[in-house]
Amino acid sequence: MSDMMKIYDTVIIGGGPAGYTAALYAVRSGLSTLVLEKFSPGGQMTQTAQIDNYPGFHEGIDGFTLGYQMQAGAHRFGAETEQTEVLSADLTASPKRITTDAGEVYGKTVIIATGADHRHLGVAGESDLIGRGVGYCAACDGMLYRGKTVAVVGGGNTAAADALFLSRICAKVYLIHRRDSLRASRIYHEPLENTGNIQILWNATVETLHSEQKLTGVTLRQVKTGETVELPLDGLFISVGQAPNTKLFENQLALDKNGYIISGESTETNIPGVFAAGDVRTKALRQIITAASDGAVAAHMAEAYLSATEVPT
Amino acid sequence: MSVIHATNENFNEIVLGSDIPVLVDFFATWCGPCRMIAPILEEIAAEHPEYKIVKIDVDEEPDLASRFGVMSIPTLLVFKNGELISQTVGALPKARLLAMLA
Numbered sequence: 001m002s003d004m005m006k007i008y009d010t011v012i013i014g015g016g017p018a019g020y021t022a023a024l025y026a027v028r029s030g031l032s033t034l035v036l037e038k039f040s041p042g043g044q045m046t047q048t049a050q051i052d053n054y055p056g057f058h059e060g061i062d063g064f065t066l067g068y069q070m071q072a073g074a075h076r077f078g079a080e081t082e083q084t085e086v087l088s089a090d091l092t093a094s095p096k097r098i099t100t101d102a103g104e105v106y107g108k109t110v111i112i113a114t115g116a117d118h119r120h121l122g123v124a125g126e127s128d129l130i131g132r133g134v135g136y137c138a139a140c141d142g143m144l145y146r147g148k149t150v151a152v153v154g155g156g157n158t159a160a161a162d163a164l165f166l167s168r169i170c171a172k173v174y175l176i177h178r179r180d181s182l183r184a185s186r187i188y189h190e191p192l193e194n195t196g197n198i199q200i201l202w203n204a205t206v207e208t209l210h211s212e213q214k215l216t217g218v219t220l221r222q223v224k225t226g227e228t229v230e231l232p233l234d235g236l237f238i239s240v241g242q243a244p245n246t247k248l249f250e251n252q253l254a255l256d257k258n259g260y261i262i263s264g265e266s267t268e269t270n271i272p273g274v275f276a277a278g279d280v281r282t283k284a285l286r287q288i289i290t291a292a293s294d295g296a297v298a299a300h301m302a303e304a305y306l307s308a309t310e311v312p313t
Numbered sequence: 314m315s316v317i318h319a320t321n322e323n324f325n326e327i328v329l330g331s332d333i334p335v336l337v338d339f340f341a342t343w344c345g346p347c348r349m350i351a352p353i354l355e356e357i358a359a360e361h362p363e364y365k366i367v368k369i370d371v372d373e374e375p376d377l378a379s380r381f382g383v384m385s386i387p388t389l390l391v392f393k394n395g396e397l398i399s400q401t402v403g404a405l406p407k408a409r410l411l412a413m414l415a
Contacts, residue, residue: 085406131384131403
């Protein structure tokens with residue numbers, strides 16, 4: 001980090017599709033632009049081996065490559081990236097101050113593109129058992145449960161896809177869902193029901209995790225009857241949706257009850273000069289293309305904000 | 314120094330026999346979070362000659378994976394003087410990896 005206090009026109013927190021599209025548009029409109037990303041570029045996309053719904057790649061593209069290409073596109077025009085974790089942010093200061101694990105950076109505007117992460121189930125002991133039987137990424141850890149008995153918790157598309165994926169590796173896959181029908185798209189229903197080693201446990205919630213060094217099983221509660229039943233397991237994959245990464249900003253930005261930054265299509269937040277782009281904000285559809293779209297809008301709004309507030313010297 | 318790939322055959326020599334702290338990354342080529350930290354590990358290896366960065370492919374080395382109870386990847390282990398000091402699961406930012414090694 002430079003010893004001079006450099007103030008960027010815009011500092012973008014998060015290097016997924018929203019962040020790097022914002023960076024591309026900001027830097028191309030002449031703004032000095034810094035992206036803060038703690039890992040490699042791409043965000044949640046990096047977990048997806050084949051992306052078929054981002055137009056322009058007619059044979060699909062893997063998320064990791066797409067992330068790098070989005071970063072390279074922004075860097076080509078002079079956007080910068082620092083590989084650091086943001087620890088805190090003062091969004092009402094002037095300039096806005098962001099503290100990272102490598103020091104402080106300053107921006108006249110801030111675009112928050114921190115995305116979302118997998119939601120925890122909220123059962124006692126869950127965090128302690130991550131990597132010891134409890135997981136959130138079937139594509140990552142599935143191979144380590146070859147021939148074993150596992151369960152997936154959830155009823156959405158990810159849970160359905162995870163169960164099908166695991167059924168090809170594991171001896172037995174339970175799909176635990178708290179309702180009596182799946183929220184997952186229809187295309188998943190038939191394969192799930194016709195796969196011999198998948199058993200759907202309807203109207204059931206995970207009440208307790210059992211472990212001896214590692215996960216050994218769970219206690220399920222039947223939602224309708226209140227009955228409990230023991231289910232021995234080698235692995236439990238939790239696929240109950242996403243939670244936005246907004247903890248850093250919760251005392252400054254207006255959030256909805258699920259923690260998303262309240263913002264419309266303009267990406268403006270309750271703080272002037274602070275914009276929210278991508279999965280992190282309230283919106284109807286969270287996809288790579290809508291995140292990228294937000295990034296473009298946020299950069300445009302940041303530029304408009306700077307033009308309106310900066311007095312020519 | 315660059316990142317070193319270890320196998321079951323040379324693990325004891327490369328990791329346990331090291332006289333500098335070692336960060337071992339159990340990874341797979343198809344694992345998103347593993348790929349996310351790969352450039353960070355390369356950066357640490359290049360910038361910090363006082364540490365050794367070792368990668369183990371769980372598909373190639375199932376015996377090592379089971380020896381250390383690896384059930385999720387990436388799993389990161391730190392060894393000092395041949396002893397396992399810490400074991401964590403999941404991608405971690407650079408500063409936290411360096412803190413584990415320090």
